[in-house]
Amino acid sequence: MKEPKELSWPEQASLLEKRGMIIDRDDAQTLQSISYYRIKQFAEPLANFNKEKQEVNYDGVSFSEVLKRYYQDKNLRLNLLHAIEQIEVAIKTRLAYILGQNYGPYGYLDFYQWANREKFSNFQIEKSQYRFKEQLLKIVKKSSMPDFKKKENQNRDGFPTVWLAIDSLMFGGLVTIITTMSKRHLKRLAGYFNCTGNELISWIKCLNFIRNICAHNSDVIDIKLNTVPLIRQSWESNLYSIKGKNGYRPTNRLAVVIFVLVTLVSAVNTKYRWKDISSNIKNICAGNDDKARMIGFKNFESANIKKIVNNVNALN
Incomplete structure (x- = not known):
């Protein structure tokens, strides 16, 4: 079995380019501060996978687009931690x-x-x-x-x-x-x-998981929850449904976390400033329904944080 070979930063950039990614001259320099594997992680949702060759194909994906997703994720993680802290202190x-x-x-x-x-x-x-x-x-x-x-x-x-x-x-x-x-x-x-006792247990377990992801600088934009928290019926019209073996089921993506967060924070602080998280989600979706679905919303309109907050406060 061949031992892994150390690649220089220009060689790492060349490898991404070989796999179809659009690379500019200065991108190799970026790889000196943001690792190849971190870039690969954020590029994966935008890529195609060739099952026959067992290869990733980045055709049409630009390095700058992947880098943008990385920074969007970083900003969102910081703002999620701030909101979770509100809940933690109150509990x-x-x-x-x-x-x-x-x-x-x-x-x-x-x-x-x-x-x-x-x-x-x-x-x-x-x-x-x-x-x-x-x-x-x-x-x-x-x-x-x-x-x-x-x-x-x-x-x-x-x-x-x-x-x-x-x-x-x-x-x-x-x-x-x-x-x-x-x-x-x-x-x-x-x-x-x-909320009910069962909802509270389900939701804080979910937030504990998200908090750990944010604290360890992991990818939260592309999160897939193995255990989906309890979802209220009033949320479902805004969430993307996934077709499974037994029919449609609610998404296990970031959108569910947003609803949990909004519901609990709004119970603690109705005047909480959602501006930063709202801006994060808007930038991630970029007015695109497909990108909104990638993080679990039904469409771009459903990802409007201000409307979500107003609806949750009205029901409470």
Whole structure:
């Protein structure tokens, strides 16, 4: 088997050109700061694949068009993270309030008090509790926040109060707590966001996945969700449907994420400025129905973020 050969930047540009991509003289220089494989990743949705030869064909695709998609994705990722942060902070605040009000400053450490015992066995609850406490102590140890070090904010085992603990959680830890909660507490938490408990769990799992993608600089424009979050009927007229074995099913593309994001952020902040994300989506679709469908919208008109926000606020 032939070992991979290191290619110079001009050679990488030549390889893309050989496969049909329209390359300008300065494009090899761009490959010094944006890797060949990153360019290849963003070019893939625009390319054709020859099954017989097992080759990618970039005929008619320009390097500049691919580079534009790369920067569109980069800008969108930053703006998605900003919107997700709005939801994260609001959920933490409400969650800490519910647990603190019901079980005091340290009752949250006893998962048996507030976990869904119908859904989880005692062993599963104990396992989740152990992992949570282990991770929490690591967070406390690494934190430079003065409030964590104050004795009045710790129990005898060194665990912080519920308000400090929940605020310090990563998004993944937040998902663990919410999915473990009893139906009563989950219903109350979801009520703050104008959704059901099942919707909240489904949506925050989706946003946790998207947040990780954005944080690790992965391609979010071309995202295909393996697990599609719960979709409201009111969203369906704006979403592109995919034909499957059992008939049509809702898209698993970025558009679904946008609806989840708009619905949750609007419950927290009706005055949130959607201008940046709206501009991102408009540039990605470029007034083209086909490009709008590539990210899961029914057509370009359906990708109008301002209208989506207004419709969601009207229903809430």
